[in-house]
Amino acid sequence: MKLDSFLLGRIMLTLALGSLGVNSLLADSVETKNGARIPGKILKIEGGLVVVETNFAGTISIKQAEVVALNTELAIAIRLASGTRLAGLVTPSDGSLKITNSDGVVTTTMEKIAAAWTAGAQDPQITALERKWSYEASLDLTGKSGNKSQLGTSTAVRATLAGAKDTLVFYSAYDRQKSEGLKSADQFKAGSDYQNNFSGQKSWYIRDEGGFDHIKDIEFYNVAAAGLGFDLIKKTSQTLTGRVGLSFRSENYLSPITVDVNAAGLDFGFSHSLKLTNLSLVNRLTIVPSFNDFADFRAGFENFLELPLANPNWKIRFGVSNDYNSKPGRGVTKMDTSYFSRLVLNWK
Numbered sequence: 001m002k003l004d005s006f007l008l009g010r011i012m013l014t015l016a017l018g019s020l021g022v023n024s025l026l027a028d029s030v031e032t033k034n035g036a037r038i039p040g041k042i043l044k045i046e047g048g049l050v051v052v053e054t055n056f057a058g059t060i061s062i063k064q065a066e067v068v069a070l071n072t073e074l075a076i077a078i079r080l081a082s083g084t085r086l087a088g089l090v091t092p093s094d095g096s097l098k099i100t101n102s103d104g105v106v107t108t109t110m111e112k113i114a115a116a117w118t119a120g121a122q123d124p125q126i127t128a129l130e131r132k133w134s135y136e137a138s139l140d141l142t143g144k145s146g147n148k149s150q151l152g153t154s155t156a157v158r159a160t161l162a163g164a165k166d167t168l169v170f171y172s173a174y175d176r177q178k179s180e181g182l183k184s185a186d187q188f189k190a191g192s193d194y195q196n197n198f199s200g201q202k203s204w205y206i207r208d209e210g211g212f213d214h215i216k217d218i219e220f221y222n223v224a225a226a227g228l229g230f231d232l233i234k235k236t237s238q239t240l241t242g243r244v245g246l247s248f249r250s251e252n253y254l255s256p257i258t259v260d261v262n263a264a265g266l267d268f269g270f271s272h273s274l275k276l277t278n279l280s281l282v283n284r285l286t287i288v289p290s291f292n293d294f295a296d297f298r299a300g301f302e303n304f305l306e307l308p309l310a311n312p313n314w315k316i317r318f319g320v321s322n323d324y325n326s327k328p329g330r331g332v333t334k335m336d337t338s339y340f341s342r343l344v345l346n347w348k
Contacts (some may be wrong), residue, residue: 028052028315030062031069031092038062042072045116045126046124053276067110071099075119081112087119100155131163138317140342152177152185154340166196173337185338186214201231205243216336217258221251223298225267243269247288258329263290263295278345280306299324305343315344 024190028042030052031198040054049061050070060065068286069092078099088101097113099106117124136158156173191209198204209224227245247267252260268287273280282304289297304319321334 014074020301028073029071030067030069032062032066033068034066034188042070042076042116042325044118045078045113046122064110064113068092068095075101077117077119077121077123078113079115079123079125080108081114087121090147094307107322129164131161131166134160134162134346135348136160136344136346139342141341149181150177150179154342156342165198166194169193183215186212187216188212195229197231201234203229203231203241204231205245213323214254216273216323216332217254218327219252222269223247227267227268238272238274240272241270243267243271249288249290253329255329261290261296262298263292265290265292278308284304296327299328304340313346315346317344 006305012321027039028140029040030038030042030050032038038052038054039059040052040060043051043059045051046066048064050067051059051060053059056160060291061281070090071092072090074086075089077085078087078090080269081103086099086101086106088099088106091098091100093107096109099108103253114198115124131170136156137245138154138156140152140154142152143149149259152175154173156171158169158171161168173188175185175187177183189209189211193205193207195203195205204227206226208224209221212218212220225245229241229243231241233240245323247265248263249263249265250260266289268285268289270283272283274282280304282325283301284302287297287299289295291325299322301322301324302319304317306315308315318341319339320340321340325332325334328334
């Protein structure tokens, strides 16, 4: 009985070792110019990098220019520099690569491979061109009771449809503040903004925003504008875009003694965003001067710092916004400044 158990154990160990050997032989591998052979699963080739998942170092990226050969256990999808797409097993052959499938064998080189991904999945180049919706909702609520009473509510929503070539944004916000029974803020706005990157860093845009501000005696206002934009900085972690165009601005006042505004003019804008490891910084500026009187203009500025919470979909935002009207209604101050801390929810 003991002998039988011993033999059975030896057989099971041999089979286990044989299985490990087979898995090792079947694993993908990458060979580099310096003679290194890296076993693992080839996840993708993208942006000049070969991404490999290994047991010993996790997921690593190797410069494609340093790779001389690939060997895959299963078929992978490949796009060549010529635009040809095919899928098959990849094996090295005399300084070249063979891609084998049911239709035959194609011979190529590492230099001619533009991208590779899991067989059956969509080409990342096509995926990148697809438009995708993302959403944002924010809320801040402040209050005080006792010697003085105060209640303030600010809400905002934002929906963005973004693709590789264009971006469409819809947004809306409402701010209501009440102190000692008197309104100190009663403002609503809603708008849309479309930007089309027609050539590299160049774009054209069209935007429209309307709303009211009863504290500033504005019953209804609207700004419609269109023009050209240019990306001064366009990186994954940082963007800076400038705009210049034509606009039409209208403002209807509650007070009959204040003259309504209906004037064509210019439209200037700057938008900057910077993403760091654990925070984001955003600045937005718009200036709309009138052709009739360049000293008559509206300007809006928003600056905020955003920090992620434990759940990455939730963030806390600290910022300041300025609303400036160079020629406001009777008895109204030119500049309104708001300081805020908001809870923000993002989802897709």
